[in-house]
Amino acid sequence: MNMKLQAAIDEAFAQAQQELRARRSAEALVWLERAHILTQRRPWLHARSHYLMLWAGWQQGDMREVLGQMPRILAALLFSRIWVPIGNTGRARVSAFQPMPISEELRRLLE
Template structure:
C-alpha cells in the first residue's frame, strides 16, 4: 500500500473516531464512507469501517444501520479479497452489491 493511501486511510479513521467520541455520528459516517471505499480490498480495515458504522448507527438510534452492518462486517472479513462493489460507501441504506461512482481523488489514491 502506498504511503499516500495509508495516510488517507489513517486520517479517515481518526476523523471518524473523533466525531464518534464527540457524538457527531452523521459527521463520522461521512468519514467512514471514505474509509470504506479506501479499504474495501483490505479485510481487517474494511471490517473496521463497518464496525464503526455500526457504532455510529447505534449512536443515532438507527436500527436499520446497526442491523445492516452486522452481515457487512462478516462479508468484509470473508470476501474483500475476492470481490467488492467498487466505490460502494458501505452504508446499510445502499445495496451491498451496488458499485458506485468515485471521486477522482479516491480513484487516484486507489491506483
C-alpha cells in the same frame, strides 16, 4: 500499500473516531464512507469501517444501520479479497452489491 493511501486511510479513521467520541455520528459517517471505499480490498480495515458504521448507527438510534452493518462486517472479512462493489459507500441504506462512482481524488489514491 503506498504512503498516500495509508495516510488517507489513517486520517479517515482518526477523523471518524474523533466525531464518534464527540457524538457527531452523522459527521463520522462521512469519514467512514471514505474509509470504506479506501479499504474495500483490505479485510480487517474494511471490517473496521463497517464496525464503526454500526457504532455510528447505534449512536443515532438507527436500527436499520446497526442491523445492516452486522452481516457486512462478516462479509468484509470473508470476501474483501475476492470481490467488492467498487466505490460502494458501505452504508446499510445502499445495496451491499451496488458499485458506485468514485471521486477522482479517491480514484488516484487507489491506483
